[in-house]
Amino acid sequence: MGEFIQFTLNGLMSGAIYALIAVGIVSVFKATKVVNFAHGYIIMFGAYFYFTFSVIVPGAAWAPDWLQSWEPAWMVAMKADLPMFSPMGAVLDWLSNLPRIILGLAGAVICNALLGLLIERTLMRPLIGQSTFAMIMITVGLISVLSGTKGLIWTADAEFVPHIAPNTPIRLNLFDTPIFLFGADLVNVAVALLLFGAIVAMVRYTKSGVAIRATAEDQSTAYSMGISVPRVFSRAWVLAATTGAIAGAILATRNGVSPSLGLFGFSVLAIVLMGGLDSYVGVFIAALTVGFLEAMAQWQFGGEFAEVVPYIAVLVVILIRPHGLFGQKEVERI
């Protein structure tokens, strides 16, 4: 029972991060009707930007020492008194990493926003008003471009990056079995949920959210009502890229940066289709479900089975509910 709870918690935590990745795909789809097949590679870029600004830059010869590791005298003194693996020690370690974590996150968000803007301006905007099929195929081409560009810029594989929060181990006793949680994981989940909630609230209640929904309904009508459709497009892409940067950074802290981060995009695509493409709630539930199922597969059959869970799940869902768990069948006007 204890093991089950441990794996369930792990699964739900990765589910929350899937939801954060999915929000980027859903937002772009809602605004532009384009399913971004390359979203995983945008996330991978976010992870590599985080790696660049939190590991490579602080480690450079010209960078100040405090950027690499901030250790004022009081902290050194405190550390000396602490026993090994104490919670306070983890917090202090985090504090001395804080400058590079902040630089890393800021760098990742800014660079990814620029990347999103660049993609929207050069590839998507010229095709506004044309078939969405072409735009979707362009994102397929983008997979190759981004993956190749990554290979040219960053040759390092599977590098580790600092956690964004103190990684204090927390031990609980449930049903007489110990359950381990890590501080960083809990903060990751909190960040993912907060961002997810903020974006849903934004689309639902703010003026630019209304613009996004209007554009989703009918591009040309929205345009003629004074909504700047190109601006809605670029906002959606920037939103997707920045949430992708944070998701990428979080994924990097969990598994290290590596080219395989791009593949997360495909599992999340499967999740998004399971949830029903334009339903935030459906996608959120699908993300948690897949996270949970992955953890179960890992527990029962071993790690390599976890990676095909989203793909099997989406095939099963399509078989049972063709429009996704929460998607609506469109009434067509003929």
Next chain:
Amino acid sequence: MITGDLKATYAADERVLNNGYKQAFVLAMAALCALMPFIANDYIILVASQMGIMLIAVVGVNVVIGYTGLLSLGHAAFMAIGAYSVPILHRLMDNIGLPDGIMPFIAIPGAIAISAIVGIIVGLPSLRVKGLYLAVATLSANFIIIFLIELEALAPWTGGLVGLNTPDPNILGWVFDTQREMFALIAALAFVTILAIQNLFRTRVGRAFIAIRERDYSAEILGISLFRYKLMSFAISAACCRLAGALFAYFYARILPEQFELALSLQLVAALIVGGMGRTMGPVFGVMIIVMVPEVLKFTFGMVAGGAAEVAQLRAPVQEIVFGLLIIFFLMFEPLGINQLVDRGIRALNRWPFARG
């Protein structure tokens, strides 16, 4: 039409090769392929065989993406099934003691038939609905099939991560153990495939595919069952990919799971977009470009870098970028692909010297 497009009978008007340039081009291609095993050097035979295998697969992808307008991103998986069926079926036939000479006649259709089941499992549910479900379903199938091939438990059959050795085809006692002989076989099958698919689009079956692409409810009102024809289109395209996969297995001495990953699916799509979606000759032009890109890069990198390892390892990423840029470039600037450029050229030739353009 400025110079004559005048026909006296409906039969003449329905011809596909309706002018001298097209006829000459097809004849020249056929003659070239027939002569190549005798005159070309080993390198050209190797590249041309790769093109032939890719071509059969891209012709298949063209049916589903180009003509029917359904996005499929997992056709490498069907190639994988076709390829892996060959050594596995050969082993089974060995066990029951069939003579080598008839094995390909069972292995090739067998490879196509076995994976028809997989195609139906993947295609059936997603073809009932519109949109990108097929794209994601095929993508998922690609990941699942590669996963199964690499799975430890199935390794006695699939060879797992290290792959499988594949047999040479023995057709009624003639063993195709050189690349030259294999090239002849591949070229012949590629011709037959293109011809058969071209025929399809002269009849109601192919027209129904195009109608679904253009406007699905309008196709329905004409009595075209969307589900039936979508499934048929998907099945045909998957069958072409399996044939390509089977030839792939016969051509190379060894097959590995990593050869059939997403990158191959993307290459198939890239070849189609570059060549021209929904056109008979599109795959031909596209495959020429896509197979030439790595060769040209190899040559350029060889010239620029000599043997420098740091530069040489940049070749793979550069190749990926070039494929991606080709897809994007053609979609943005010439969505009908090279085929359209060639058509324009032929039209200009037809009118010359009376008009330009």
Next chain:
Amino acid sequence: MLEVRDVHLSFGGIKALQGVSFAAKPGEITGVIGPNGAGKTSLFNAISGFYQPDRGQVFFGGNDISHLSPDRRAEMGIARTFQNIALFRGMTVLDNIKLGGHTRLRTGLWSALSYFGPARREELELRREIEEKVIDFLEIDHIRKYPITILPYGLQKRVELGRALAMQPKVLLLDEPVAGMNREETADMARFILDVQEQFGITVLLVEHDMHMVMDICSHIVVLNFGQQIASGTPAEVSGDPGVIEAYLGAAA
């Protein structure tokens, strides 16, 4: 021939059709009229199978077809055109019309792949038939190789009629065949519709806003208003019906 019996249809809270019943007489032209939003196109969609009625049935040749898919109904002999032209825009006129022959052809996958032989014979026969019975008839031989996109609106409407005729249907549903046409084009189209009925004996059901044309060519008229059937009868009966006058001109008239 074609009969709708007490058909109800609603989308969410909107009641598009409430108890529509009438029968199209074989070999005659029946008109469906009504103000905008009266449910005319919804009625067509219920007959051709895009919408399933919530209540009531659609009968064709004595069989209940209410729950058949659109393609099954097309096979039985129901053809239609659309209010805002639904031709295959990337194809030529000829290919569009050939698609109309789909249900009458028998070529299957295997004979299609080999083409030479039965498939070719069938294709050439189809071509001859289309040229003689549709393209000649509609006077569109000069544009047969043109792509749809470059044709003017009036000709597109005519090609769409041609595609429906190539099905050799028993019933032809025309959704606003002359909408947006000038007087000359309207007259041409009206003549074609009359010819279709006279030469081929096809039962025609048409929705139209152009009152003059409807009164001229229809032998029977059904009037809808807000999803309800408010009148039905000959043109003379309908145009004298107080309910119809009220629906069209308002209560004061």
